[in-house]
Amino acid sequence: MATTLDKVDVVTVGVGWTGGIIAAECTKEGLSVVGLERGQERSTADYSMVHDEYRYAIRYELMQDLSKETITFRNSRDQKALPMRQMGSFLLGEGLGGSGTHWNGQNWRFLPYDFEIKTMTEAKYGADKLPAEYTLQDWGITYDELEPYFDKFEKTAGISGEDKNPFWGKRSSDYPTPPMKKTPLLAKFETATSNLGYSPFMMPSANLSEAYENPDGQQIAACQYCGFCERFGCEYGAKTSPEITVVPTARETGNYDVRFNANVVEVMKEGDRVTGVRYMDTVTFEEFIQPAEVVVLTSYVLNNAKLLMVSEIGQMYDPETGEGSLGKNYAYQILPGASGFFDEQMNVFMGAGALGMTIDDFNGDSFDHADLDFIHGASLSMTQTGSRPIASNPLPPDTPSWGAEFKKASIENYTRTLSVGGQGASMPHRDNYLSLDDTYKDIYGVPLLQLTYNFTDQDRALHKYLTERAVEIMEEMGAKTVVGSSPLSDYDIVPYQTTHNTGGTIMGADPATSVVNNYLQHWDMENLFVVGAGNFAHNSGYNPTGTVGALAYRCAEGVIKYSQEGGSLV
Amino acid sequence: MAEKKNVSRRDFLKTSGIAAGALVGGGIIGGVIGANTRQDTAAPSGGSAGQSGGAEATEAVRGLQFFKNQTEFAVLQQATERIFPEDDLGPGAIGLGVPFFIDHQLAGSYGENSREYMQAPFAVGEATQGYQSRLKRNELFRQGLQKMQQEAQSRFEANFVDLEPEQMDEILTAFQDNEVEMQGATAQFFFRLLRQATLNGAYADPIYGGNQNMDAWRMKGFPGHRPSYINEIESEDFVEFDPHSVGDMLS
Numbered sequence: 001m002a003t004t005l006d007k008v009d010v011v012t013v014g015v016g017w018t019g020g021i022i023a024a025e026c027t028k029e030g031l032s033v034v035g036l037e038r039g040q041e042r043s044t045a046d047y048s049m050v051h052d053e054y055r056y057a058i059r060y061e062l063m064q065d066l067s068k069e070t071i072t073f074r075n076s077r078d079q080k081a082l083p084m085r086q087m088g089s090f091l092l093g094e095g096l097g098g099s100g101t102h103w104n105g106q107n108w109r110f111l112p113y114d115f116e117i118k119t120m121t122e123a124k125y126g127a128d129k130l131p132a133e134y135t136l137q138d139w140g141i142t143y144d145e146l147e148p149y150f151d152k153f154e155k156t157a158g159i160s161g162e163d164k165n166p167f168w169g170k171r172s173s174d175y176p177t178p179p180m181k182k183t184p185l186l187a188k189f190e191t192a193t194s195n196l197g198y199s200p201f202m203m204p205s206a207n208l209s210e211a212y213e214n215p216d217g218q219q220i221a222a223c224q225y226c227g228f229c230e231r232f233g234c235e236y237g238a239k240t241s242p243e244i245t246v247v248p249t250a251r252e253t254g255n256y257d258v259r260f261n262a263n264v265v266e267v268m269k270e271g272d273r274v275t276g277v278r279y280m281d282t283v284t285f286e287e288f289i290q291p292a293e294v295v296v297l298t299s300y301v302l303n304n305a306k307l308l309m310v311s312e313i314g315q316m317y318d319p320e321t322g323e324g325s326l327g328k329n330y331a332y333q334i335l336p337g338a339s340g341f342f343d344e345q346m347n348v349f350m351g352a353g354a355l356g357m358t359i360d361d362f363n364g365d366s367f368d369h370a371d372l373d374f375i376h377g378a379s380l381s382m383t384q385t386g387s388r389p390i391a392s393n394p395l396p397p398d399t400p401s402w403g404a405e406f407k408k409a410s411i412e413n414y415t416r417t418l419s420v421g422g423q424g425a426s427m428p429h430r431d432n433y434l435s436l437d438d439t440y441k442d443i444y445g446v447p448l449l450q451l452t453y454n455f456t457d458q459d460r461a462l463h464k465y466l467t468e469r470a471v472e473i474m475e476e477m478g479a480k481t482v483v484g485s486s487p488l489s490d491y492d493i494v495p496y497q498t499t500h501n502t503g504g505t506i507m508g509a510d511p512a513t514s515v516v517n518n519y520l521q522h523w524d525m526e527n528l529f530v531v532g533a534g535n536f537a538h539n540s541g542y543n544p545t546g547t548v549g550a551l552a553y554r555c556a557e558g559v560i561k562y563s564q565e566g567g568s569l570v
Numbered sequence: 571m572a573e574k575k576n577v578s579r580r581d582f583l584k585t586s587g588i589a590a591g592a593l594v595g596g597g598i599i600g601g602v603i604g605a606n607t608r609q610d611t612a613a614p615s616g617g618s619a620g621q622s623g624g625a626e627a628t629e630a631v632r633g634l635q636f637f638k639n640q641t642e643f644a645v646l647q648q649a650t651e652r653i654f655p656e657d658d659l660g661p662g663a664i665g666l667g668v669p670f671f672i673d674h675q676l677a678g679s680y681g682e683n684s685r686e687y688m689q690a691p692f693a694v695g696e697a698t699q700g701y702q703s704r705l706k707r708n709e710l711f712r713q714g715l716q717k718m719q720q721e722a723q724s725r726f727e728a729n730f731v732d733l734e735p736e737q738m739d740e741i742l743t744a745f746q747d748n749e750v751e752m753q754g755a756t757a758q759f760f761f762r763l764l765r766q767a768t769l770n771g772a773y774a775d776p777i778y779g780g781n782q783n784m785d786a787w788r789m790k791g792f793p794g795h796r797p798s799y800i801n802e803i804e805s806e807d808f809v810e811f812d813p814h815s816v817g818d819m820l821s
Contacts, residue, residue, distance in 0.1 A: 054774035224798035
């Protein structure tokens with residue numbers, strides 16, 4: 001028998017960037033907010049031992065305990081989905097801050113093209129540019145409408161950058177802090193891309209170039225370039241994370257309560273409204289019901305979708321008919337690129353997660369696709385994030401993977417290898433989607449989420465074209481040997497690729513083809529909001545967090561407006 | 571524990587703003603590449619993996635936490651040494667303590683797959699669906715090492731540890747190419763696990779029992795744990811540092 005708790009104004013499921021932003025904004029307006037976090041409390045003091053590659057990067061110290069919950073996966077509908085028993089392709093977070101704790105800090109705004117991708121692609125290239133099975137759609141919001149929220153998130157996070165990219169959307173103000181240091185390695189990339197006629201600029205970074213106080217009064221320290229960002233927490237409080245910004249902001253109001261070890265298993269509903277959530281205490285396995293005026297799903301992409309599915313809210317997507325929206329347009333990213341082997345030793349072990357330079361000359365629609373068999377593209381970057389010795393064993397072609405030759409070559413090349421990498425945009429496809437598994441369950445007895453996903457012809461064409469561009473850049477940089485990324489085959493859930501999963505709870509202007517409106521308010525239940533990268537109708541050629549942060553501020557405004565006025569916000 | 575009230579290295583840095591490069595030392599005794607034969611690394615002068623500060627640090631006592639059968643451990647020693655052999659650059663897997671690292675890992679959450687989804691039903695899937703065996707890593711290691719010994723017997727009528735290096739490599743290659751029959755998992759999967767565990771042990775922080783004297787970091791030019799590179803990040807030249815263990819943080 002579940003214990004029913006006192007009703008609050010707002011309950012959020014998960015306390016990372018989105019849950020923290022909703023909490024900060026709503027509590028400032030006087031709303032009472034409870035954040036339910038299945039993981040643990042943590043803060044900067046808990047990251048003092050992070051310079052430990054094995055524990056954090058190889059053994060996934062900060063990541064989700066898969067013995068409790070995972071997903072199942074198959075490449076196509078004719079396969080039997082099996083559990084992802086070990087973490088690999090992407091890394092799911094857990095604990096206060098969520099993925100906002102272990103991110104690299106590369107902070108982008110998606111392009112104006114992204115938000116109106118269907119309209120703009122058809123206007124320029126015709127309706128048949130991509131075959132019909134690519135379920136491309138506009139997002140129901142424009143870049144200009146979202147700009148103030150991008151600006152707000154960047155000021156909260158203190159992003160370090162420079163407005164020198166000719167291809168991105170217009171900014172209402174410059175970055176809050178100047179760009180990171182342009183190291184000699186980045187300068188190599190800058191020179192090479194400039195020689196090729198491209199427009200390099202410093203990557204926008206949440207590893208801050210200088211100490212910063214954000215508009216909420218939270219302090220963020222200056223990055224020390226220690227080389228331990230992605231998969232680690234920052235022991236300096238210099239990589240902007242929810243637990244050093246929006247979470248303390250919310251707590252300082254006195255209106256916020258974060259409850260740990262609280263794993264939500266169901267969104268409760270009555271008629272066309274949600275009434276709260278049911279959760280399990282992960283320590284005692286006691287059940288609680290937390291009633292709330294407004295429920296906001298702020299967990300990761302995959303869990304937001306799963307909660308809607310197990311709670312039977314919204315119409316499940318059916319790949320046969322194309323009807324239904326819940327689970328639709330799951331997208332990922334593809335990773336074109338090139339490695340270059342040099343003669344001289346370089347300081348590759350120094351760095352920061354978002355220390356890099358980028359070109360957008362082949363991202364979005366900044367280049368002509370009329371004669372190409374794909375749309376969109378990738379940001380191409382060279383980053384200096386801090387190479388570490390277990391994971392970084394670069395081998396020139398035809399080197400054995402073990403033994404005497406391996407040892408010599410991997411040691412020789414560890415400090416003599418650079419890479420140019422692309423984050424390739426991922427277009428939605430009819431056959432790539434999320435659903436519920438009918439066999440496997442989590443330890444709370446709830447079905448696992450099922451992922452059906454494979455790379456598409458569009459992906460393969462994009463990957464090939466962008467890899468060729470990366471190879472040219474690396475050759476211009478003067479590498480003695482250049483190796484481009486291998487052509488894409490089937491998506492494989494084993495090797496790490498990227499934690500940029502998107503879609504499944506997409507936003508849009510039409511209830512028939514989207515789960516939430518452009519305030520991230522559910523079409524069927526007006527006091528339910530769902531926010532995160534699950535709202536992306538496709539995935540762009542950048543890291544998602546900047547756009548997720550903007551959507552969270554948009555959502556917070558919606559929750560506040562709804563709390564005052566009620567009703568549908570669109 | 572007498573010094574536990576000391577300001578930690580990081581606090582010291584934050585408050586003093588001192589250049590990180592000035593902190594070389596701090597209880598770490600530098601090793602000399604090329605001087606690390608197996609015997610040398612076992613000597614007390616080899617430094618203090620996981621210990622901090624004390625000049626009187628004592629050599630850790632080595633023992634087995636997982637393996638009960640010394641033959642299996644001996645096969646593990648020789649197999650990892652073939653994967654990461656001693657050469658003119660420095661020690662191999664044995665000299666770095668990798669077999670002890672793997673033994674200790676197999677006794678804990680790594681070996682028990684305790685943070686991984688191990689619920690039935692088990693099915694053989696596509697390669698793209700990843701690990702689907704019901705075997706835990708420590709079960710897989712025992713079976714794999716026993717199979718290596720059996721292969722040595724059937725191919726060369728000798729114990730694995732008595733084979734010539736080329737013969738050991740032949741057996742390892744047979745595992746890598748999936749030419750050996752195993753139960754509940756493939757030989758190739760086991761080989762990849764063994765290879766990765768060897769690299770983990772070579773290059774992990776010495777607090778885990780491998781990377782003895784931080785010699786693998788020295789070979790590779792990786793400085794281990796350093797609080798900051800803010801004063802070196804713009805250097806045009808390659809900067810060499812004496813490595814530090816994250817264990818230094820406990821001072």
